[in-house]
Amino acid sequence: MDRIRIVGGNRINGRIPISGAKNAALPLMIASLLTDDTLTLENVPHLADVEQLIRILGNHGVDYSVNGRRERQIEGYSRTVNFTARSIVDTTAPYELVSKMRASFWVIGPLLARMGEAKVSLPGGCAIGTRPVDLFLEGLQALGARIDVENGYVIAKTNGRLTGNRYIFPKVSVGATHVLMMAASLAKGETVLENAAREPEIVNLADCLNAMGARISGAGTSTIVIDGVDSLSGARHQVIPDRIETGTYAMAVAMAGGDVILEGARADLLQGALDVIAQTGTEIIPVNSGIRVRRNGSGIMPVDVTTEPFPGFPTDLQAQFMGLMTMAEGKSRITETIFENRFMHVQELARLGARITLAGQTAIVDGVPRLKGAPVMATDLRASVSLVIAGLAAEGETVVNRVYHLDRGFERLEEKLSGCGATIERLSS
Template structure:
C-alpha cells in the first residue's frame, strides 16, 4: 500500500498554477455522450477520477485519446447503456452518465454510486428530475434501470439545490422534446461550465449560475471544443496549506470570483490576500486568528469541500473556532485522526468546536475520503515530527501530482510503499 511520509515544519511557499476543475471535468466528460461526435476538452486534471470516467466511456463504446491535459472523446460509436458495478463503485461521479445516456439512448442501467464516505448522499433528487422528464425507473436491489421512449420538457423544482441533480437534469433535458424549467437549482460555477460546453455543441440552455435554468431541447447536438474552468477547491487547498504553515504563495490560473467566501475567511484569520487578474497572493500572519463561525452551504456560501482543510488549519489558530457542516453528515469523520495528532476538537452531530493548541504531533493516520485526506496532509505539514498517511488513493482521486506539488512548494513529503 502506498502512503505519504511527511516531515512537518516547512512552510508552503512559492508559485503554483491551478489545474482544471475536477467537479467540472467529470460531468462534461459524461455530457460528451450527448453529442454523438468528437469533442476536445482541454485543461482536464490528470487525476484518478478522470481516468475512471474515461474507462467508463471506453466500455460504453466511446473512443478517448489523451495528451497531457487534453482529452478527445468520440462518442459516435456508443454501443452500450449499462455501467458496470465495478465502475460505479469506483466513484460517485459515474452517476452523471444517467442524464447523458438517457438523452442519447433513451435508456440507462446503473447501480448505486460509490465514492467518498462522507454521508448517505442519496440520488433521489436525480431520479425525481428524470421521472419528471418522462423516464420510467425501476429499482431492484442496488440496480437502477431507467427507460424513456421519449424525454419531454417539464417544470422541475428541486427540494434542495443539489449540484449533481441539477447537472443530470440539464443533460437529460438538453436533447428532450420541448422546454424545461429547473427551479431551486444549485448555482456552482461548475454548472455554468457544463452549460457553456453544451451550448458550444448546439444546446440552448440559459440561467446557469442562478436559481432558475431554462432549456430548449435540441436533439441535434454536435461536437465542440471546450476549456475546463480552474479548480476552486484545489486552489483553496493550497492557499490553506500556505496559511496553515506560515507560508507565502502565489496561485496562478485562478478564478477569484469563484473563491469569494474562501478568501474572506482567510482574511478573517489574519492572512494578507491580494487578487490581480488570474493570480491570488496569500501571505500568512505570524499567528492565525480563530474563526467565530464557519458554516458550509450551497454556492455562493462556504463550500463543504474546503471545510476539512479549514478545520485543520484552525487547530493551531489562537482562540476558539466554531464550524458547522450543513451538506454531508460525515464530513467530520477525519477529526478523530486530528485528535490523535493533538488537536483540541469536540464534534457534536454537525458542529465542531475547535480550541487552538500550541502544536500538533506527527503520527500514523488514515484517509477515508478525498478532502479529509488532503486535510490530514496539511496537518502533517503543520505538525512536529513525522506523519504517515495511509489511504492516499482517496487524495489522488481529486489532486493531480499532490505530493510532487507540495514538494515543489517546500514540503518535506514523499510517497512510500509500506
C-alpha cells in the same frame, strides 16, 4: 499501498499551478455521450477519478485520445483530451464500475436522452454520508422517463424523446442539476429547473453544452431554462480551474506560513471561502497570474464557519479548514449542513494533538499552540488533505496512510508543495 511523509515546520514560498477542476471535468466528460461528434476538453486533470470515468465511458463505446494519441503516462499537469461517442455500444453501467465512483451514475441522463434507455447501478463512493439519487430519478420522471429499481439497478426508459417540463428541486443538488440539464438538452420542448444548484461547475457545463448547440440560459442562478434541441455537435471547451484545490493550498499557506502565488486560480470561483481565510489573518491578493496568499508568521485567528451551497463556504473545504483551525489562537465552530457524516477526520487530527469536540453537526475546535507528528489514516478525499495541512505545521514527522484518496482529487500534491519548500514525499510500498 502508498503513503505520504511530511516533516512539519517549513514555510512555503513560491508558485503552485492550479489544475483543472475534477468536479467540472467529470460532468463535461459525461456530456460526450450526448453527441456522435468529438468533444475536446482542455485542462483535464490527471486524477484517479478521471481515469476511472474514462474506463466507464469506454464501456459505453466512448473513444478517447490525449493530445491526439492514446497515452497513460502524461508529463506535466492538466491535459487536452478528445472524447468521441460515435456509437453507444452498451447502455448499461455495471455495478463493478459505478460502485467505485458516485459521479459515474450521472451517465443515466445522457444515455436516456440519446438512446431512450439506460440501466445504471446504484452508486457507491466515499463514506461521507448517504447521498440518495431520489432527486435524479424524480427529475427524469418529470421529463417523461419510466423508472424502475431492480436488483440494485436503476432501469430508465422513454418512448422516443424526453419531454420538457418544470421541475423544482426539493433541495439543492449539484449532481442532479448536472444530470437534468444534460438530459433536457435533447428533450422535446422547454424545461425549467427551479432551486437549481448555482456552483461554477454548473455554469461550466452549461457553457460547454451551449457550445455543442444546446440552448440553456440562467446557469449560475437558481432557475435554469433549457430549450431542447434535436441533436448536439462536438465542441472544444476548457475545464475551469479547481476552486477546491485553490482553497486547499491557500489554507496550507495560512497553516505553514509563507508567500505563494496560486497560478491560474480564479477568485470569483470561491470568494466566500477566500473571505473566510482572510479572516484568519492571511492576506489574499488577486494578481494577474492568479491569487497571492501570504501569512508572515502572525497567529492564526479563529473563525466560525458553516458550510452552504455556492456561493457559501463549500463543504469540500470543511475538513481543510478544520485542519487550519487546530492551531488557531482561540476557539472556532465549524458546522456541516451538506453531509451528515463528514467529520471522520476529527479522530485523526486528534492523533496530532488537536482538541476537537463534536456537538451534532458542529465541531468545536479549541486551538492548540502546537501539533506533533504521528501516523494517521485518510478516510476520504477531503479528510486526507486536511491531515496534510496539519502535518505541514506539526512538529516532527507525520505519515498519512491510504493516500489513494488524495490521488482521486489532487494532481501531484506532494510535487506542488515540495516545490515551494515543504518537506513532503511519497513513500511507495
